[in-house]
Amino acid sequence: MTALPHLDGGAVARALTPAAAVEALAGVLRDGLDPETCPPRSAVPVPAGELLLMPAAAGSWAGVKIAGVAPGNAALGLPRITGAYLLLDGATLRPRALLDGAALTALRTPAVSALAVRHLTSGERPLRVVLFGSGPQAYGHVDALLAVRKLASVTVVGRDPGRAEGLAAYARAAGVPEARAGTAAEVAGADLVVCCTTAREPLFDGRRVAPGTVVVAVGSHEPDARETDTALVRRSEVWVEARTAALREAGDLLVPEAEGAIGPGHVTGTLADLVRGPQLPAPGPAPRLFKSVGMAWQDLAVAVAVHRAATA
Numbered sequence: 001m002t003a004l005p006h007l008d009g010g011a012v013a014r015a016l017t018p019a020a021a022v023e024a025l026a027g028v029l030r031d032g033l034d035p036e037t038c039p040p041r042s043a044v045p046v047p048a049g050e051l052l053l054m055p056a057a058a059g060s061w062a063g064v065k066i067a068g069v070a071p072g073n074a075a076l077g078l079p080r081i082t083g084a085y086l087l088l089d090g091a092t093l094r095p096r097a098l099l100d101g102a103a104l105t106a107l108r109t110p111a112v113s114a115l116a117v118r119h120l121t122s123g124e125r126p127l128r129v130v131l132f133g134s135g136p137q138a139y140g141h142v143d144a145l146l147a148v149r150k151l152a153s154v155t156v157v158g159r160d161p162g163r164a165e166g167l168a169a170y171a172r173a174a175g176v177p178e179a180r181a182g183t184a185a186e187v188a189g190a191d192l193v194v195c196c197t198t199a200r201e202p203l204f205d206g207r208r209v210a211p212g213t214v215v216v217a218v219g220s221h222e223p224d225a226r227e228t229d230t231a232l233v234r235r236s237e238v239w240v241e242a243r244t245a246a247l248r249e250a251g252d253l254l255v256p257e258a259e260g261a262i263g264p265g266h267v268t269g270t271l272a273d274l275v276r277g278p279q280l281p282a283p284g285p286a287p288r289l290f291k292s293v294g295m296a297w298q299d300l301a302v303a304v305a306v307h308r309a310a311t312a
Contacts, residue, residue, distance in 0.1 A: 004095050007310055009103035015310040016302070018140070019147035021111035022118070024305035025298060029275040033058050035242035036270075038297045041221065041249070048072065052083075056296035062088040063300045067101050071198075079136070080198070081105055087303050097307050106136050108302040109294060110144035112271070113194065113216045116239060116290040118148040119274035120214045121192065122282065126152035130182070130190040132203050132227070134158035134167045137196035137218065142171050145194070155182035155190075157203070187213075195219055195227040206232025212283030214290065217252050221293040226251040228289065230261045236289040237268040241298075249293045 007015065016024075029035075042053040048070045055064040067083035074080055083101030088094065121127060127149055131138055134156060145151060154171040156179070158164035164181035171179035184204040187193050195203055195217040206229045209215060215236070217227045233256045240246035246253055247264060256262045271290075274280070 005097045005311075007097060007099045007306065009100040011310060012100050012103035012107060012306055015306045016107060017147070018107070018111060018114065018144040020305060020309070021107050021302050022115050022144065022147060024301045025108070025111055025115050026275050028058060028297070028301045029272045031059075033272075033297060033301075035272060035295060035297055036244050038242065038245070038295050040245070041294075041296065054296035054299060056300040057090055058297060058300060060090045061300060061304050062090045062093060063296075063303055064088075065101050065104070065296065065299045067105065081136075085299060085303050087300075087307055097303075099303055099306060102136075104299060104303055104306070105294070106140045107306075108298045109137055109196075109218055109292070110140035111302065112241065112292050112294075112298055113141060113218055113290070114144035114148045116216060116271060116274065116292075117145060117192065117214060119280060120239065120283075120288045120290060121149060123149060126150040126177075127191040128152050128189060129154045129192045129194060130157060130187050131155065131167070131194045131196075132157045132184075132199075133194075133196040133219070134160060134163035135196070138167055138194075139170060141194050141196055142167070142174060142176070145192075146174060146176070151176045153178040155180060155186050157182055157184050157186070192216070197227060199227050200225040202229035203227050205229065206235070206287075209287045211285040211287065214283075214288045216290045216292070218292040218294070220251055221249045223249055223251050223254045226255050228252045228291075230256040230259055232287065233266070233289060234261050236287040238266055239269055239271065239274065239288065239290045240267055241271050241292055241295050243267055243270065245293050245295055246291060250291050252289075252291045
């Protein structure tokens with residue numbers, strides 16, 4: 001029996017650039033994939049945290065990610081997100097490759113955000129970014145954003161000043177002219193606010209966000225956890241990966257809905273609408289909020305692209 005090819009974290013990162021990951025996602029949407037029909041994520045509580053099962057099938061491929069979310073790992077010096085991705089032949093369901101799940105997630109989540117940012121912002125001038133978080137997803141977002149837009153500055157807001165400054169130094173080395181640690185109040189001067197944290201309560205006052213600012217929130221897929229507040233959601237255009245997933249898992253939207261501040265119809269559109277539809281007009285008086293919960297079709301699209309690049 002032939003051994004199953006294994007792409008570890010380093011191999012996944014080397015195989016595909018952030019720009020290529022963005023294009024992989026855009027490509028499957030342009031080809032007609034319907035995220036609304038994607039199987040829901042299964043979540044199973046376990047003593048160490050949570051096990052997530054995320055299956056998907058599209059075209060000639062299928063796959064499933066098994067991810068572990070272990071909050072206590074940080075104290076042990078281990079990654080919070082663990083797991084593996086099993087890539088399958090779509091016609092026979094025979095295994096084709098095994099990929100590092102954490103590395104795949106670290107690549108695909110920022111790529112989803114960057115794809116949305118490419119459509120929700122103008123490329124006319126470099127963006128002033130306020131970035132919440134200083135973990136692997138925050139680093140990945142710096143790389144992915146630089147793949148789609150020029151950045152004038154990055155202000156990192158994190159609980160640990162040392163880690164925040166470390167990410168700022170990374171952004172400067174990546175070519176961002178100005179990058180430093182800062183505070184949540186600085187969302188008032190941002191063109192783009194990115195939230196990639198483990199927070200369960202709002203990170204900033206949504207009333208401070210200027211008209212036309214784009215806010216991306218990716219940190220939570222739980223209906224009772226959120227990174228943005230009701231004030232921001234109420235006044236924003238809201239874009240999501242899929243209405244079905246958002247109305248099932250996006251606490252950023254479900255909490256305001258439970259409060260009676262918004263209704264189910266508050267969602268403006270989806271990522272597929274952005275990719276397939278006409279170009280959006282220039283930002284108006286409302287902020288633009290993109291809420292991502294992470295979906296299995298995204299893992300499959302990026303895993304296929306990684307596999308193809310690694311075996312070319």
